[in-house]
Structures are given as C-alpha cells and as structure tokens.
Amino acid sequence: MMTDIYENLTLCINEIRKKTDMIPETAIVLGSGLNQYSTYIQNACIINYGELSNFPVSTNKMHHGRFIFGYVDKKPVVAMDGRIHYYEGYSIEQVVMPIRLMKMLGAETLILSNAAGGINETFQVGDFMIITDQISSLVPSPLIGPNMDALGCRFPDMSHIYDSQLIWAIKNCAENLGIDMKEGIYLQTSGPNYESPAEIRFYRSIGADAVGMSTACEAVAAVHCGFKVCGISCITNKAAGISNTPLSDEEVAVVAGKSSENFCRLMDSVIRQI
C-alpha cells in the first residue's frame, strides 16, 4: 500500500537523521557509468540503501546503491550513487522511493542523469542531451494508488516537467565549458532488454530523441512532490537498428566512463550556478 510506503519513508528519514542532520538543497541522480561525480562531493557521509528499513537496493552491477551527503562548493547536496530500476522487479512506487526521500529531507532541485540510446540520427555516441520533455506512457505511473497527499496532489500537471530556468543554466554552463549540448525528448521503456529496430522507428515517429530505462518515472514523482527538475542524458550508443553494433551494457559503461570527465565538470559548474 502507498500509505505504508509513506510511513516507511518517514522511518527511513529518522534512520538517516541519526547519521546526518544535513539539509540538502540539490539532489542528484548519477546514471550508469556517470558515478565518478560522487568523488567530487566533499565531507561525504555515505549511507547504503541497504542500511535503511525496507528500502530497495540496486541489483545492477553498474550501480552502487548508496546516498552520498556532502558539499559541492558550500552547497549541501545529496547524490544517489546508483538508482533503482523498474526492470529489477521492484514496484514502480518502490522505484521512486529514493526521489521522494530526498524531497522529504529538504532538497528542492533535482538533477537527473542517465545513459541513453540515441534515436535522433544527428546524435553521436558520447554526446550529451539536455532533456526538454519526456514520454513515460510505456511504463506505469509511479503515482498509481492512493495519493500521498503530504507530498502532492492527485492529478499533477506535467506541462513543464523540466524546469526552463534549469535548462537555461545547464546550456549556459555547457557553453562556458566548451561542451556541446544537444537537446531532446527522453522516452522510458521498462527494459531490461534493449529495443528492437521496429520499436525504435516507432519511438522516433512519436517524437523521442533518446531512449533509456529510468528517469521518466523519477521525473513524474519528482514533479508530483514539488521538485524543480532537470535531466541530462549521455548518449552511449546509437539506438537499435541505426548502427550494426550489437547493444551491450559493457559498451554503455565504457562510453559513459569516457564522457565522465566532461560530465563531472558540467555537474560541478551547474550545481555552483543554480
């Protein structure tokens, strides 16, 4: 039951508060292969998801599964070093528990990041894409079930999921750092299988530029609970059917790892500016 999840989140907050009293301003979700940014967070207090009662843990080997509380410059932040995915078998409301937890801890801005396949044929492997909007209709809404009134309303508006001021700030930081920034629409599938070429043609025809297995459901839950949200995809591969290279998580990890230095520079600059 949803209300049980809310009570559980309250319990987890108490557990976290025994370890840190820090009130984060900015929450960050580090995508596959992009977790090097966690080393930029100073005075870190690390809490593994497994230390929290009934909290989902990351089963994906590319994801650590821990919160990192600390500072970037003087700004208090909390980062998710490893996220929870729907394909791991958790319910969609369990998948978004960490997002809601970070809001309940006080964070107001959420920066999402991910590795994604490029559907837009002008995108190159290694490009960054700022997410301007999303298609989440292929996975269940994380808001299904009794509404958590303490967090947000029953029928939240999704006209402006990604905050235009944050988009502007990210573009500005990227330009100052000389990092090329594409923009586009992110589509979430459940995964864990990659898509078929016919699915990619379908997704392109409905307006998607990039595809991944996370993020959109997190953004819906984040808007519901009042976060200001932005998102950056690292295009780790051309989506199925565009190139002949078979898709693999190794390739995703290698490409994201190579882009990681620029990603860290960008994140550092964005967090200082917002």
Ligand code: HPA
């Ligand atoms: N499809 C889905 N998820 C992904 C991809 C992809 O091509 N690349 C990285 N994550």
